[in-house]
């Protein structure tokens with residue numbers, strides 16, 4: 001018997017483009033995202049900051065991040081959740097906000113990361129533009145793996161003489177939530193490929209030692225607890241890097257294993273693989289979300 005195929009197209013209220021294929025034997029629905037682009041550079045300063053951390057929905061219907069790839073319904077829901085994630089914390093010297101990087105923030109994050117890499121690798125200053133070029137290619141490429149990974153951005157607003165200062169882009173960190181978001185070339189000692197992993201954390205040099213790195217880490221852990229059911233997170237820390245090592249130890253990360261001394265022969269620094277057990281939190285439903293945007 002001949003098989004007939006019919007196609008129907010629709011746009012749902014969440015701006016998803018649905019194609020339904022019906023044959024005499026099966027009906028299949030494919031959903032593709034056609035996401036509008038919105039781009040506020042910084043968190044809305046009118047957000048309620050009453051709780052220490054929370055996820056907020058900016059618009060409950062549209063993800064504001066584009067991956068340039070076709071996504072399943074589950075991936076679209078996760079992307080929507082990532083779009084609305086916002087962590088905030090009052091510090092002694094100001095306020096820190098953490099959320100997922102938007103397209104228009106790639107360039108400032110590239111500069112921040114390239115400066116941090118050149119500092120830790122002791123790169124000659126003359127190569128900074130090459131480093132920025134490579135970091136930009138990396139960041140743009142990694143974004144296509146969302147929602148299996150996310151690059152977070154930290155913003156900081158200090159208080160000077162009782163007055164609020166300027167909101168500044170202060171730091172960044174990358175998280176992969178599962179093996180689909182895992183980096184192709186993870187350094188040794190290798191963590192389990194399916195486990196959440198934190199890397200590329202950096203805070204602007206002029207803003208260090210105010211608690212921003214700590215809250216980038218707390219925001220990452222909070223997001224991982226909501227995006228992954230494995231209840232653990234891994235990261236690498238070079239043995240010579242005292243500041244991050246102290247931070248991860250203070251945050252209860254434990255050394256799982258350490259690079260063999262032989263990596264020195266490959267002109268690499270020895271690294272610890274560290275792990276922390278995390279509590280599991282289910283993502284809040286839209287009705288749990290409260291926010292104020294005047």
Ligand SMILES: CC(=O)SCCNC(=O)CCNC(=O)[C@H](O)C(C)(C)COP(=O)(O)OP(=O)(O)OC[C@H]1O[C@@H](n2cnc3c(N)ncnc32)[C@H](O)[C@@H]1OP(=O)(O)O
Pocket residue numbers: 116120198199200201202203204207208209210211212213214215235236237238241242243244246247248250
């Ligand atoms: C998984 C990875 O990404 S590893 C790579 C980490 N990144 C880097 O090393 C890049 C260069 N360094 C940085 O950008 C910053 O120093 C970071 C991200 C490590 C820390 O950011 P900061 O905002 O300065 O850290 P923050 O002020 O929140 O300090 C948190 C804790 O870290 C530790 N710490 C931070 N800086 C230092 C330091 N200079 N010396 C010793 N301990 C330090 C302390 O335990 C501190 O807690 P405390 O203030 O109660 O003593």
